[in-house]
Amino acid sequence: MKKLGMIGGTGPESTVDYYQSIISRFQEDTGSKESLPELLIYSINMYKIFDLLQNNQEEELAEYLAAAVLSLERAGADFAVISANTPHIVFDKVQQKVNIPMISIVEESYRTAHQLEIHKIGLLGTKFTMENDFFKEPFMANGKEIFVPNEEDQQFIHEKIVKELEQGIVNEETKKEFLVIAERMIEQHDIEGLILGCTELPMIFKPQDLDIPQLNTVEIHVAKIVDMITAD
Template sequence: MSLVGLIGGVSPEATKIYFDLLNAHARTRLGGQHSARCVFFMLDYGVMIGHYHDDAWDAFRAEVVKGANALKAAGATAIAITSGTTHVAAEAVAKETGLPVIHMLDSLTEAMQAKGVARPLLLGTPWVMSGDFFRPALLQRYDGDPVVPSQTDRDIIGRIIFDELVNGVVKDSSRKEMQALVARYDVDGVILGCTELCMILEDGDCDVPVFSTTHIHADAINDWIGDGLA
């Protein structure tokens, strides 16, 4: 029976969305009052965001690996990381635990390819948008041309994520600001590469398809759990 271990906490707001999506799927699939059979390890957001801002990526990865090892000890047979930025540790998690990682970018690229999206706008934390992990890892899986926003727009997105969304604050004014930002680019899709961004944008909010990594990844986790639900 599959027992998926989920690494959460970056941020708790996104982790709550995963929790709700997984359990909603279990109820839909099995009926009644069933819930998803999984185990969570919550990272300390205060510690992790400190490593993020200090560019202390070795320490960041070490915390994620520690959580993954705890999940393995709890009986997890696969690991899922409920954060785009935290996927920087996915390779280390797979190596250190010997468990498969249900990688966000695998399901994301499948979803974009299914809709023929070739030039998506990549939104996320500033590091996701401009760092040396997320976009290169995406291109390893996908023959497309993801567009990175300008520095000014990356600053806007970062402000909305870190000042509002991770604190559970969703402003209609910020939603309109994000919609206007997307409209400035010649793209055929939008990647919500930060798992909190689905709190403020969803498919239908823009003139092009919006791909919520949170929802797409949760679907992939549910597929992995399969008959192991409940």
Template sequence: MQTIGLIGGLSWESSAVYYEGLNKGVQAQLGGLHSAKVVLVSVDLAELTDLQQQGDWDTVAQILGDAAKGAEAAGADFLLLAATTFHRVYDQIAAAVSIPVVHLADLMAERIKAAGFSTVGFMGTAFTLTDHFFAERIGSHGINVNMPDELHTDTLDSIVYDELIFRTINPSSRKRVIGIVDELTDAGAEAIVFAASELSLLVRPQDVEIPVLDVITVHVEDAVSRALA
């Protein structure tokens, strides 16, 4: 079994879901008392968010690159960056280490195409909805990526940063997110990409009428397959 490197703390709530998913995935495959071999390097989300808001991506890249080096030094065979937003500095992180760093957008595109979808709706934080770097990388694989109405940008950002990061599950917020999913469905989306990992804590696949592809599930399932290959 290979050792999975995980850069977490982005947020720690979603990192906990990653850790649980990795261990449950390995146990489901191997049975018994088996669990995943994981090296977790956790960073301070507040520090990185402040730097992000200042536009200081060089320092963000340095911090996450150092975290990646730490995971490699501790024995990780490959690396997951447990956040969509900070894939903005993926190239710098990948250049900092000699082990593979899995790009989440490429994994998501592979999953979308394998399921036979050509058009997806995209939901995330304000940064991923306005910067477009993540959606564009998915789109580079020949997939149509539809964004929600700009009126919803602040709503989704607030739900993630003011509620879900603190594990606050608000039924009214669930209703609002489902309403946005319905709008994207009406506009032609065949599936929904939850590009903010925390959204999967709020809305479950059975809550909506079309398939939901959340980044944690896609990332974890691929990592378990890689670790056990």
């Protein structure tokens, strides 16, 4: 059984969700409630991540994340993950700076979309995730179309993620507005699926809320993580 090293705190709410989901999925896969995986969590400061990205300091962000992964590596982790979407903007740079393999939430999300055979896909997340290409690239490179909301809606979503969801606040009015944005994307772009490209978005979106599949990036990532833990 392999030992996971997880970068958490990005934000705290989703870190808790990751931990609980990994335990639940592991016990389900092993068929034992008395079985638990061994894992390490290094909690970092999500606001530092936002500040670095806001100031276009991607190299500094890569160094910050790589230092955390290297600490997990020294503590005995066999592989690592970053429990958030936005920091994956420098995923490749981080992987080059460390020795243990890392599992990309972006690549796993693409694989899920491919398996579902959906070709026109909406993407929601922080403004950094929506306005940059790091999440879109594997989809576009393989002939899929990926759409984001307009600039005004992007700003609204980002603000609510940072000021509400990252704080553990679920506001019904915010949910209504998010669903309006999603429905508008369905109407305008005929999207066949929606990527919840921020690990806090499942606090707002529930499977029954939309008539199209939702790609919950936490669930997708966790499934691959547990596969890696239990791999021979």
